Amino acid sequence: MATTGVMRPGHIQLRVLDLDESVEFYKNVLGLVETGRDAAGRVYFKAWDERDHNSVVLRQADRAGMDLIGFKVKDKATLEKLDKDLQAYGVSTERIPAGELLETGERVRFTIPTGHVLELYADKTDVGNGQPYTNPDPWIPASEHGIGPHRFDHCLLYGPNLEDTLKLFTEVLGFHLVERVLMEDGKSLLAMFISCSHKAHDLAFVCHPEPGKLHHLSFLLGTWEQVLRAADIMSMNRVSIDIGPTRHGITRGTTIYAFDPSGNRFETFAGGYETYPDHAPITWTFDQVGPAIFYHDRKLNERFLSVVT
Protein backbone atom coordinates (compact mmCIF):
# COMPACT_ATOMS: atom_id res chain seq x y z
CA MET A 1 0.00 0.00 0.00
CA ALA A 2 1.28 3.41 -0.84
CA THR A 3 1.10 5.43 2.34
CA THR A 4 -0.90 8.50 1.42
CA GLY A 5 -3.19 10.78 3.37
CA VAL A 6 -2.51 10.25 7.07
CA MET A 7 0.91 8.57 7.30
CA ARG A 8 1.77 7.91 10.96
CA PRO A 9 1.58 9.10 14.53
CA GLY A 10 4.25 11.80 14.62
CA HIS A 11 4.11 13.44 18.03
CA ILE A 12 2.57 13.02 21.45
CA GLN A 13 2.50 15.66 24.18
CA LEU A 14 2.61 14.11 27.65
CA ARG A 15 1.96 15.66 31.04
CA VAL A 16 4.55 14.90 33.69
CA LEU A 17 4.59 15.73 37.40
CA ASP A 18 8.32 16.45 37.77
CA LEU A 19 10.00 17.66 34.61
CA ASP A 20 13.64 17.11 35.60
CA GLU A 21 13.01 13.57 36.78
CA SER A 22 11.07 12.84 33.58
CA VAL A 23 13.72 14.31 31.29
CA GLU A 24 16.33 12.12 32.98
CA PHE A 25 14.08 9.09 32.47
CA TYR A 26 13.18 9.72 28.82
CA LYS A 27 16.76 10.64 27.92
CA ASN A 28 18.86 8.13 29.85
CA VAL A 29 16.61 5.20 30.71
CA LEU A 30 14.33 5.05 27.68
CA GLY A 31 17.17 6.49 25.62
CA LEU A 32 15.45 9.12 23.49
CA VAL A 33 17.45 12.02 22.05
CA GLU A 34 16.65 15.47 23.45
CA THR A 35 16.15 17.87 20.55
CA GLY A 36 14.96 21.09 22.12
CA ARG A 37 13.20 23.15 24.78
CA ASP A 38 10.71 25.93 24.17
CA ALA A 39 9.70 29.16 25.91
CA ALA A 40 6.76 27.36 27.55
CA GLY A 41 9.22 25.00 29.24
CA ARG A 42 8.32 21.95 27.17
CA VAL A 43 11.12 19.47 26.43
CA TYR A 44 11.30 17.75 23.03
CA PHE A 45 12.64 14.30 22.18
CA LYS A 46 12.90 11.93 19.26
CA ALA A 47 13.90 8.28 19.05
CA TRP A 48 17.33 7.81 17.48
CA ASP A 49 16.04 6.41 14.17
CA GLU A 50 13.33 9.02 13.66
CA ARG A 51 14.15 11.73 11.16
CA ASP A 52 11.73 14.46 12.19
CA HIS A 53 12.68 16.91 14.92
CA ASN A 54 10.42 15.60 17.69
CA SER A 55 8.03 12.81 18.58
CA VAL A 56 7.68 13.02 22.37
CA VAL A 57 7.04 16.38 24.03
CA LEU A 58 6.96 16.63 27.83
CA ARG A 59 5.01 19.33 29.64
CA GLN A 60 5.12 19.77 33.39
CA ALA A 61 1.58 19.75 34.81
CA ASP A 62 -0.27 18.99 38.03
CA ARG A 63 -1.61 15.71 36.63
CA ALA A 64 -0.29 12.94 34.39
CA GLY A 65 -1.76 11.89 31.02
CA MET A 66 -1.74 12.91 27.38
CA ASP A 67 -2.49 16.40 26.05
CA LEU A 68 -2.67 15.42 22.40
CA ILE A 69 -1.41 13.13 19.67
CA GLY A 70 -0.40 14.40 16.23
CA PHE A 71 -0.43 12.49 12.94
CA LYS A 72 1.75 13.49 10.03
CA VAL A 73 -0.03 13.71 6.69
CA LYS A 74 1.54 13.47 3.24
CA ASP A 75 1.65 17.16 2.35
CA LYS A 76 0.00 20.55 2.75
CA ALA A 77 -2.69 19.80 0.15
CA THR A 78 -3.64 16.66 2.09
CA LEU A 79 -3.85 18.70 5.28
CA GLU A 80 -6.23 21.20 3.65
CA LYS A 81 -8.35 18.42 2.18
CA LEU A 82 -8.63 16.49 5.45
CA ASP A 83 -9.57 19.68 7.30
CA LYS A 84 -12.41 20.24 4.81
CA ASP A 85 -13.46 16.59 4.99
CA LEU A 86 -13.56 16.69 8.79
CA GLN A 87 -15.71 19.82 8.78
CA ALA A 88 -18.03 18.35 6.15
CA TYR A 89 -18.38 15.30 8.40
CA GLY A 90 -19.42 17.58 11.26
CA VAL A 91 -16.19 17.74 13.24
CA SER A 92 -15.14 21.25 14.24
CA THR A 93 -11.45 21.91 13.71
CA GLU A 94 -9.05 24.55 14.91
CA ARG A 95 -5.77 25.77 13.40
CA ILE A 96 -2.67 25.88 15.54
CA PRO A 97 -0.07 28.17 13.96
CA ALA A 98 3.28 26.88 12.70
CA GLY A 99 5.99 27.06 15.34
CA GLU A 100 3.70 26.61 18.35
CA LEU A 101 5.46 23.26 18.62
CA LEU A 102 9.14 23.60 17.77
CA GLU A 103 10.08 22.86 14.14
CA THR A 104 6.49 21.91 13.35
CA GLY A 105 4.19 23.39 10.72
CA GLU A 106 0.58 24.44 11.02
CA ARG A 107 -1.65 21.88 12.74
CA VAL A 108 -5.34 21.04 12.39
CA ARG A 109 -6.69 20.18 15.83
CA PHE A 110 -9.96 18.45 16.72
CA THR A 111 -11.47 16.27 19.42
CA ILE A 112 -12.53 12.72 18.61
CA PRO A 113 -15.61 11.02 20.17
CA THR A 114 -13.47 9.30 22.82
CA GLY A 115 -12.54 12.75 24.13
CA HIS A 116 -8.93 12.76 22.95
CA VAL A 117 -7.34 15.72 21.16
CA LEU A 118 -5.96 14.78 17.76
CA GLU A 119 -3.87 16.86 15.40
CA LEU A 120 -2.86 16.60 11.76
CA TYR A 121 0.17 18.35 10.34
CA ALA A 122 2.19 18.17 7.14
CA ASP A 123 5.56 19.63 8.14
CA LYS A 124 8.16 18.91 10.77
CA THR A 125 11.83 19.67 10.20
CA ASP A 126 13.90 16.70 9.04
CA VAL A 127 16.91 16.62 11.36
CA GLY A 128 17.94 13.13 10.24
CA ASN A 129 18.75 10.07 12.32
CA GLY A 130 22.38 10.97 12.90
CA GLN A 131 23.42 9.40 9.61
CA PRO A 132 23.89 10.96 6.19
CA TYR A 133 21.37 10.26 3.42
CA THR A 134 24.28 9.05 1.32
CA ASN A 135 26.12 5.87 2.33
CA PRO A 136 24.89 5.62 5.93
CA ASP A 137 25.97 3.09 8.55
CA PRO A 138 23.22 0.82 9.91
CA TRP A 139 23.22 2.22 13.43
CA ILE A 140 24.85 4.83 15.61
CA PRO A 141 26.04 4.96 19.25
CA ALA A 142 22.78 6.69 20.26
CA SER A 143 20.88 3.56 19.23
CA GLU A 144 22.46 1.68 22.14
CA HIS A 145 21.92 4.38 24.77
CA GLY A 146 19.32 3.27 27.33
CA ILE A 147 16.53 1.15 25.93
CA GLY A 148 17.02 2.92 22.61
CA PRO A 149 13.79 2.35 20.66
CA HIS A 150 13.68 3.01 16.91
CA ARG A 151 10.56 5.13 17.00
CA PHE A 152 7.43 6.24 18.79
CA ASP A 153 5.03 3.74 17.24
CA HIS A 154 1.41 3.95 18.48
CA CYS A 155 -0.87 4.65 21.43
CA LEU A 156 -3.67 2.82 23.20
CA LEU A 157 -6.32 5.30 24.32
CA TYR A 158 -9.27 4.74 26.67
CA GLY A 159 -12.62 6.49 26.23
CA PRO A 160 -16.28 6.08 25.26
CA ASN A 161 -18.00 5.95 21.83
CA LEU A 162 -15.76 3.50 20.00
CA GLU A 163 -18.21 2.87 17.15
CA ASP A 164 -18.42 6.60 16.27
CA THR A 165 -14.66 6.88 16.59
CA LEU A 166 -14.10 3.95 14.23
CA LYS A 167 -16.43 5.54 11.67
CA LEU A 168 -14.52 8.83 11.81
CA PHE A 169 -11.14 7.16 11.38
CA THR A 170 -12.21 4.83 8.57
CA GLU A 171 -14.57 7.13 6.66
CA VAL A 172 -12.69 10.42 6.91
CA LEU A 173 -9.08 9.76 7.87
CA GLY A 174 -8.37 6.68 5.72
CA PHE A 175 -7.60 4.17 8.48
CA HIS A 176 -8.63 0.52 8.33
CA LEU A 177 -9.69 -1.82 11.11
CA VAL A 178 -7.05 -4.50 11.76
CA GLU A 179 -8.27 -6.25 14.91
CA ARG A 180 -11.11 -5.83 17.36
CA VAL A 181 -12.38 -7.29 20.64
CA LEU A 182 -16.12 -7.61 21.10
CA MET A 183 -18.05 -7.14 24.33
CA GLU A 184 -20.19 -9.80 25.95
CA ASP A 185 -23.12 -8.92 23.68
CA GLY A 186 -21.03 -10.13 20.72
CA LYS A 187 -21.63 -6.83 18.87
CA SER A 188 -20.28 -3.76 20.64
CA LEU A 189 -16.60 -2.91 20.53
CA LEU A 190 -14.56 -3.43 23.68
CA ALA A 191 -11.36 -2.63 21.81
CA MET A 192 -10.17 -1.79 18.30
CA PHE A 193 -6.79 -1.62 16.60
CA ILE A 194 -6.60 0.58 13.51
CA SER A 195 -3.92 1.35 10.96
CA CYS A 196 -3.21 4.07 8.39
CA SER A 197 -0.18 2.21 7.05
CA HIS A 198 1.36 -1.29 6.93
CA LYS A 199 1.69 -1.36 10.71
CA ALA A 200 -0.58 -3.75 12.63
CA HIS A 201 -1.75 -0.68 14.54
CA ASP A 202 -1.08 3.03 14.42
CA LEU A 203 -3.68 3.66 17.11
CA ALA A 204 -5.84 1.55 19.40
CA PHE A 205 -8.80 2.16 21.68
CA VAL A 206 -10.45 0.41 24.61
CA CYS A 207 -13.99 1.34 25.63
CA HIS A 208 -13.94 3.17 28.96
CA PRO A 209 -16.47 5.45 30.65
CA GLU A 210 -14.07 8.34 31.35
CA PRO A 211 -13.09 10.26 28.19
CA GLY A 212 -9.60 11.21 27.10
CA LYS A 213 -7.53 8.69 29.03
CA LEU A 214 -4.10 7.34 28.10
CA HIS A 215 -3.45 3.64 28.56
CA HIS A 216 0.01 3.59 26.96
CA LEU A 217 2.28 5.06 24.36
CA SER A 218 4.47 2.57 22.60
CA PHE A 219 8.04 2.47 21.32
CA LEU A 220 9.36 0.06 18.70
CA LEU A 221 12.38 -2.16 19.27
CA GLY A 222 14.08 -4.35 16.67
CA THR A 223 13.94 -7.81 18.23
CA TRP A 224 12.65 -9.94 21.12
CA GLU A 225 16.26 -9.92 22.39
CA GLN A 226 16.03 -6.14 22.65
CA VAL A 227 12.75 -6.46 24.55
CA LEU A 228 14.59 -8.62 27.12
CA ARG A 229 17.43 -6.09 27.23
CA ALA A 230 14.83 -3.37 27.85
CA ALA A 231 13.48 -5.35 30.82
CA ASP A 232 17.01 -5.57 32.26
CA ILE A 233 17.50 -1.83 31.86
CA MET A 234 14.14 -1.19 33.53
CA SER A 235 15.06 -3.34 36.50
CA MET A 236 18.52 -1.74 36.81
CA ASN A 237 16.82 1.63 36.97
CA ARG A 238 13.98 0.48 39.27
CA VAL A 239 11.39 1.35 36.64
CA SER A 240 7.83 0.43 37.64
CA ILE A 241 6.99 -2.57 35.42
CA ASP A 242 3.34 -3.42 34.82
CA ILE A 243 3.72 -6.74 32.98
CA GLY A 244 6.13 -8.63 30.79
CA PRO A 245 8.21 -9.45 28.94
CA THR A 246 5.32 -11.30 27.29
CA ARG A 247 3.41 -11.43 24.01
CA HIS A 248 0.16 -9.91 22.82
CA GLY A 249 -2.26 -12.21 21.00
CA ILE A 250 -3.57 -9.12 19.23
CA THR A 251 -0.97 -7.95 16.67
CA ARG A 252 1.41 -10.73 17.95
CA GLY A 253 3.88 -8.19 19.31
CA THR A 254 6.35 -9.14 22.07
CA THR A 255 6.14 -6.56 24.76
CA ILE A 256 6.70 -4.98 28.17
CA TYR A 257 4.28 -2.54 29.81
CA ALA A 258 5.89 -0.20 32.34
CA PHE A 259 5.30 3.26 33.80
CA ASP A 260 7.22 6.51 33.45
CA PRO A 261 8.04 8.45 36.65
CA SER A 262 4.63 10.21 36.54
CA GLY A 263 2.67 6.98 36.12
CA ASN A 264 2.09 7.25 32.36
CA ARG A 265 2.21 3.70 30.99
CA PHE A 266 4.57 3.07 28.11
CA GLU A 267 5.32 -0.02 26.08
CA THR A 268 8.51 -1.26 24.48
CA PHE A 269 7.72 -3.89 21.89
CA ALA A 270 9.01 -5.75 18.86
CA GLY A 271 7.40 -7.72 16.07
CA GLY A 272 3.84 -8.04 14.96
CA TYR A 273 2.72 -8.47 11.41
CA GLU A 274 2.07 -6.22 8.45
CA THR A 275 -1.40 -5.32 7.33
CA TYR A 276 -3.05 -4.16 4.11
CA PRO A 277 -6.41 -2.44 3.69
CA ASP A 278 -7.87 -5.52 1.93
CA HIS A 279 -7.14 -7.78 4.90
CA ALA A 280 -10.27 -8.90 6.74
CA PRO A 281 -10.16 -7.67 10.34
CA ILE A 282 -9.39 -10.21 13.06
CA THR A 283 -12.02 -10.56 15.77
CA TRP A 284 -11.53 -11.69 19.39
CA THR A 285 -14.55 -12.73 21.42
CA PHE A 286 -15.13 -11.46 24.95
CA ASP A 287 -14.32 -14.82 26.57
CA GLN A 288 -10.88 -14.79 24.88
CA VAL A 289 -9.87 -11.25 25.91
CA GLY A 290 -7.19 -12.72 28.25
CA PRO A 291 -5.02 -14.39 25.60
CA ALA A 292 -5.88 -11.57 23.16
CA ILE A 293 -4.11 -9.07 25.40
CA PHE A 294 -1.58 -11.23 27.30
CA TYR A 295 -1.01 -14.39 25.29
CA HIS A 296 1.07 -16.27 27.86
CA ASP A 297 -0.86 -15.43 31.05
CA ARG A 298 -4.16 -15.92 29.18
CA LYS A 299 -5.85 -13.44 31.50
CA LEU A 300 -5.78 -9.69 32.00
CA ASN A 301 -3.90 -8.38 35.00
CA GLU A 302 -6.10 -6.23 37.21
CA ARG A 303 -4.28 -3.07 36.13
CA PHE A 304 -5.08 -3.46 32.43
CA LEU A 305 -8.62 -2.14 32.65
CA SER A 306 -8.34 0.16 35.64
CA VAL A 307 -4.99 1.96 35.66
CA VAL A 308 -4.84 4.86 33.20
CA THR A 309 -3.67 8.47 33.28
Place this chain on the structure above:
Amino acid sequence: MSTFFNVTIEDTGEVYRCRSDETLLCGMERLCKRGIPVGCRGGGCGVCKIQILSGEYQKRVMSREYVSVEEEAASIVLACRVRPLSDISLSVIGKMKKNVCATTDKVREGAG
Protein backbone atom coordinates in the same frame (compact mmCIF):
# COMPACT_ATOMS: atom_id res chain seq x y z
CA MET B 1 21.50 1.67 57.37
CA SER B 2 17.93 2.45 56.64
CA THR B 3 15.37 2.95 59.36
CA PHE B 4 12.23 0.83 59.47
CA PHE B 5 8.78 1.89 60.63
CA ASN B 6 5.62 -0.10 61.24
CA VAL B 7 2.77 0.64 58.88
CA THR B 8 -0.74 -0.45 59.86
CA ILE B 9 -3.53 -0.73 57.30
CA GLU B 10 -6.47 -0.14 59.63
CA ASP B 11 -9.07 -1.56 57.20
CA THR B 12 -7.58 -5.05 57.40
CA GLY B 13 -5.28 -4.87 60.43
CA GLU B 14 -2.32 -5.73 58.20
CA VAL B 15 0.99 -4.50 59.62
CA TYR B 16 4.28 -4.35 57.72
CA ARG B 17 7.73 -2.89 58.21
CA CYS B 18 8.47 -0.14 55.69
CA ARG B 19 11.89 1.40 55.12
CA SER B 20 12.18 5.15 55.50
CA ASP B 21 13.71 5.37 52.00
CA GLU B 22 10.89 3.55 50.20
CA THR B 23 7.27 4.49 49.64
CA LEU B 24 4.42 3.00 51.67
CA LEU B 25 3.27 1.24 48.50
CA CYS B 26 6.69 -0.21 47.61
CA GLY B 27 7.20 -1.40 51.17
CA MET B 28 3.89 -3.23 51.10
CA GLU B 29 4.58 -4.80 47.72
CA ARG B 30 8.13 -5.85 48.57
CA LEU B 31 6.82 -7.98 51.46
CA CYS B 32 3.97 -9.40 49.32
CA LYS B 33 1.44 -7.76 51.63
CA ARG B 34 -1.93 -6.59 50.36
CA GLY B 35 -4.49 -3.92 51.10
CA ILE B 36 -3.55 -0.86 49.05
CA PRO B 37 -4.28 -1.24 45.31
CA VAL B 38 -1.10 -1.09 43.22
CA GLY B 39 -1.20 0.84 39.94
CA CYS B 40 1.45 2.97 38.25
CA ARG B 41 3.61 3.57 41.35
CA GLY B 42 4.25 7.08 40.02
CA GLY B 43 1.56 9.29 41.51
CA GLY B 44 -0.40 9.44 38.26
CA CYS B 45 -3.29 6.97 38.34
CA GLY B 46 -4.81 7.46 41.80
CA VAL B 47 -5.62 3.84 42.66
CA CYS B 48 -3.32 3.80 45.73
CA LYS B 49 -5.17 6.66 47.46
CA ILE B 50 -5.06 6.47 51.26
CA GLN B 51 -5.65 8.63 54.31
CA ILE B 52 -2.88 8.85 56.90
CA LEU B 53 -4.57 8.57 60.30
CA SER B 54 -1.43 9.05 62.36
CA GLY B 55 2.31 9.37 61.89
CA GLU B 56 4.83 11.60 60.17
CA TYR B 57 5.59 11.29 56.50
CA GLN B 58 7.35 12.86 53.57
CA LYS B 59 5.50 13.27 50.25
CA ARG B 60 6.27 14.00 46.62
CA VAL B 61 4.19 15.73 43.94
CA MET B 62 1.08 13.69 43.03
CA SER B 63 -1.70 14.05 40.48
CA ARG B 64 -4.24 16.77 41.32
CA GLU B 65 -6.77 14.79 39.34
CA TYR B 66 -6.95 12.34 42.24
CA VAL B 67 -5.91 14.36 45.31
CA SER B 68 -7.29 17.89 45.73
CA VAL B 69 -5.56 20.59 47.75
CA GLU B 70 -8.17 20.15 50.51
CA GLU B 71 -7.69 16.38 50.56
CA GLU B 72 -3.93 16.72 50.72
CA ALA B 73 -4.35 19.07 53.69
CA ALA B 74 -6.47 16.34 55.34
CA SER B 75 -3.61 13.82 54.93
CA ILE B 76 -5.24 12.15 51.95
CA VAL B 77 -2.36 11.12 49.71
CA LEU B 78 -1.17 8.55 47.18
CA ALA B 79 0.73 5.73 48.88
CA CYS B 80 3.26 5.52 46.03
CA ARG B 81 4.39 9.11 46.76
CA VAL B 82 4.76 8.92 50.54
CA ARG B 83 7.69 7.74 52.65
CA PRO B 84 7.35 7.13 56.41
CA LEU B 85 9.19 9.26 58.99
CA SER B 86 7.58 7.43 61.92
CA ASP B 87 5.18 4.55 62.47
CA ILE B 88 2.10 5.10 60.28
CA SER B 89 -1.53 4.17 60.56
CA LEU B 90 -3.61 4.52 57.40
CA SER B 91 -6.94 3.69 55.82
CA VAL B 92 -7.45 2.78 52.15
CA ILE B 93 -9.58 4.98 49.87
CA GLY B 94 -8.46 3.94 46.37
CA LYS B 95 -10.15 1.15 44.45
CA MET B 96 -9.05 -0.99 41.57
CA LYS B 97 -12.30 -0.49 39.72
CA LYS B 98 -12.92 -2.40 36.54
CA ASN B 99 -14.06 0.29 34.20
CA VAL B 100 -15.24 -1.85 31.31
CA CYS B 101 -18.15 -0.38 29.43
CA ALA B 102 -21.04 -2.78 29.81
CA THR B 103 -22.52 -1.88 26.46
CA THR B 104 -22.11 1.07 24.18
CA ASP B 105 -25.59 2.35 25.04
CA LYS B 106 -24.86 2.41 28.74
CA VAL B 107 -21.64 4.26 28.05
CA ARG B 108 -23.47 6.90 26.09
CA GLU B 109 -25.92 7.42 28.95
CA GLY B 110 -23.02 7.51 31.40
CA ALA B 111 -21.11 10.03 29.33
CA GLY B 112 -24.33 12.09 29.14
